[in-house]
Amino acid sequence: MAVTQQPEPVVVDTSRSQHTQLQPVPITAVSLTDQFWAPRRHTNHTVTLPSQFQQLESSHRLDNFRRVSGKLDRPFEGPIFNDTDVYKWLEAAAWTLASENDRELERLVDIAITEVGDAQQPDGYLHTYFVGDKAHERWTNLRDLHEMYNAGHLTQAAVAHYRATGSRRLLDIACRFADHICDTFGPEEEGKRVDVDGHEEVEMALVELARATGNDKYRKQAQFFVDVRGRGVIGGRPYHQDHTPLRELSTMDGHAVRAVYYNTGAADLYAESGEQAVRDALNRMWHNMVTRRMYVSSGIGSRYDWEAFGKDFELPNERAYTETCAAIGNVMWNWRMLAIDGDARFADLMEQSLYNGVLPGLSLDGQEYFYQNPLEDDGTHRRQPWFGCACCPPNVARLLASLPGYFYNVSDAGIWVHLYAEGQAEIKLQDGRTIRLQQRTRYPWDGAIEVEVTGEGTFSLFLRIPGWCEEGATLEVNGSPYEGPVEPGTYAEVRREWRPGDVVRLTLPMPVRQIEAHPYVAEDRGRVAVMRGPLLYCIEQADNPGFDPRDVTLPADSAFSPEFRDDLLGGLSVLRTRAKVQELPAEWAKPLYRTVKGPRGGKPQEREVDLVAIPYLAWANREPGRMQVWLRLEGL
Numbered sequence: 001m002a003v004t005q006q007p008e009p010v011v012v013d014t015s016r017s018q019h020t021q022l023q024p025v026p027i028t029a030v031s032l033t034d035q036f037w038a039p040r041r042h043t044n045h046t047v048t049l050p051s052q053f054q055q056l057e058s059s060h061r062l063d064n065f066r067r068v069s070g071k072l073d074r075p076f077e078g079p080i081f082n083d084t085d086v087y088k089w090l091e092a093a094a095w096t097l098a099s100e101n102d103r104e105l106e107r108l109v110d111i112a113i114t115e116v117g118d119a120q121q122p123d124g125y126l127h128t129y130f131v132g133d134k135a136h137e138r139w140t141n142l143r144d145l146h147e148m149y150n151a152g153h154l155t156q157a158a159v160a161h162y163r164a165t166g167s168r169r170l171l172d173i174a175c176r177f178a179d180h181i182c183d184t185f186g187p188e189e190e191g192k193r194v195d196v197d198g199h200e201e202v203e204m205a206l207v208e209l210a211r212a213t214g215n216d217k218y219r220k221q222a223q224f225f226v227d228v229r230g231r232g233v234i235g236g237r238p239y240h241q242d243h244t245p246l247r248e249l250s251t252m253d254g255h256a257v258r259a260v261y262y263n264t265g266a267a268d269l270y271a272e273s274g275e276q277a278v279r280d281a282l283n284r285m286w287h288n289m290v291t292r293r294m295y296v297s298s299g300i301g302s303r304y305d306w307e308a309f310g311k312d313f314e315l316p317n318e319r320a321y322t323e324t325c326a327a328i329g330n331v332m333w334n335w336r337m338l339a340i341d342g343d344a345r346f347a348d349l350m351e352q353s354l355y356n357g358v359l360p361g362l363s364l365d366g367q368e369y370f371y372q373n374p375l376e377d378d379g380t381h382r383r384q385p386w387f388g389c390a391c392c393p394p395n396v397a398r399l400l401a402s403l404p405g406y407f408y409n410v411s412d413a414g415i416w417v418h419l420y421a422e423g424q425a426e427i428k429l430q431d432g433r434t435i436r437l438q439q440r441t442r443y444p445w446d447g448a449i450e451v452e453v454t455g456e457g458t459f460s461l462f463l464r465i466p467g468w469c470e471e472g473a474t475l476e477v478n479g480s481p482y483e484g485p486v487e488p489g490t491y492a493e494v495r496r497e498w499r500p501g502d503v504v505r506l507t508l509p510m511p512v513r514q515i516e517a518h519p520y521v522a523e524d525r526g527r528v529a530v531m532r533g534p535l536l537y538c539i540e541q542a543d544n545p546g547f548d549p550r551d552v553t554l555p556a557d558s559a560f561s562p563e564f565r566d567d568l569l570g571g572l573s574v575l576r577t578r579a580k581v582q583e584l585p586a587e588w589a590k591p592l593y594r595t596v597k598g599p600r601g602g603k604p605q606e607r608e609v610d611l612v613a614i615p616y617l618a619w620a621n622r623e624p625g626r627m628q629v630w631l632r633l634e635g636l
């Protein structure tokens, strides 16, 4: 693994990986000027990042570092993995600085890096809890104490900062800690300790550190940790994915964030090793997740107990745990799977997770967050400005900051377009030619996408035809129909000798789709979820006053029509339809159970109402009220 002289701000650097089809495009090569992502990214930069820095200060997370360096005399505060919130914030700020000139943000980054660096121990160890009278407890309980989870987030922040700014300041700190880890843990025959952290994260970070520094020992260390897990070293529980070795796993089990972070790191390792058994296991788990254990929102981890995956089909709506971090982990995992073989199903799921899994975790004003993302609520689940355990907020921030890096890839054959949004990209092909792309579209509100290509010579433009676009996708090149296949769930490859100003026009019809769940998902039986394009919809009380969403039934022939509303929730398409409301007969006022007397216990009062659905990503941004994703459908 050789290292580049001039780092480029790529999120995951597979450019020298032997077992990936796709190579990254730097964040700075892509500029989003659309009405959907650009405002959100602007809010992330100007509101979320400064407000999160304030939270890091007021919650004493930065003080924890000052305490270690002797600048403050105070006790450690908060959960044991609190340092990671500083690291994730640093990563978000670094990706932001890759394309924004912001002196104030640079100043805050500088403060944070100084505090982190000053807290590092002479042997490279870095964790703000295990110092002073707790120093002897270092590495005494890898299962629970998150020391390497901390190291992983430090490392990811450091790689981002290095790639975004060219500065080695944070990278050197991370390398010292990683060196300490490499010296301490490893195969018994090397006289090292065989152990593994209870929370995966360090694996993917070490692979990326190897890619950033060219030092392959970090990749080997990550491989060691993946190989050790699953053999009972930390107790053998599914919660930590320690019950079965990776290569034998077939189902997604245990703590959801840990599980997807694990698979993300394993995919990174596959990209370097090409070990088929690892890829087979990842494919089996992906299949299990997607066909048995994932919400229609793409949220994962259905259990409050242990923040864990449930059994097959165990997908309760109101008690859905679906942590925001798990959705982010799913984006990261699918991004790597996509790089491995360019299969559109991974890009589809990445897109689904971005819109319907991650974005609901953030308020439209960029200052409040969901930890859990239920699919039904009585109005009491509200976003919070911060949490004692605040893993999700800075995780959302770092993903939004790095988002342009997920839009495109390059391969030997050409350019891959995974995501659609108005904007430009200046992409270097592998032979050094620079190609400019201009996307013109109102996606995700409209499926008409125009890509103007400025560049010469022959190469392929691969355009994702999303799996949700089941019928009618069409593609034109300079006004003439494209003759190759335009199949949902694949990439259409337009290969030609390009001339400046060539235009490819992709049309992705966006009919409103009513989705039913597998009959064994008990909570969704007889119900449908409503989707348009990549977006999942829900009904919220604020748009539907005067009736209880639980009493709504869609007529069998119901048809929703979209309407773009500039004035609502930052501008979005609502869906409208007529629906029936069956008010509960009065005799249900008291009992919870009774002997059956007839359908629903008497003749319900039925009336017709106008029903308005909004994108699920925008729910809970107005006054509290009921929200529901799954709606009863007559005759289902």
Ligand code: FUB
Residues within 6 Å of the ligand: 081, 199, 257, 258, 307, 323, 325, 389, 391
């Ligand atoms: O344990 C660290 C983080 O806190 C996990 O990833 C989240 O699920 C939360 O428990």
Ligand code: ZN
Residues within 6 Å of the ligand: 323, 324, 325, 326, 371, 390, 391, 392, 393, 395
């Ligand atoms: Zn979280």
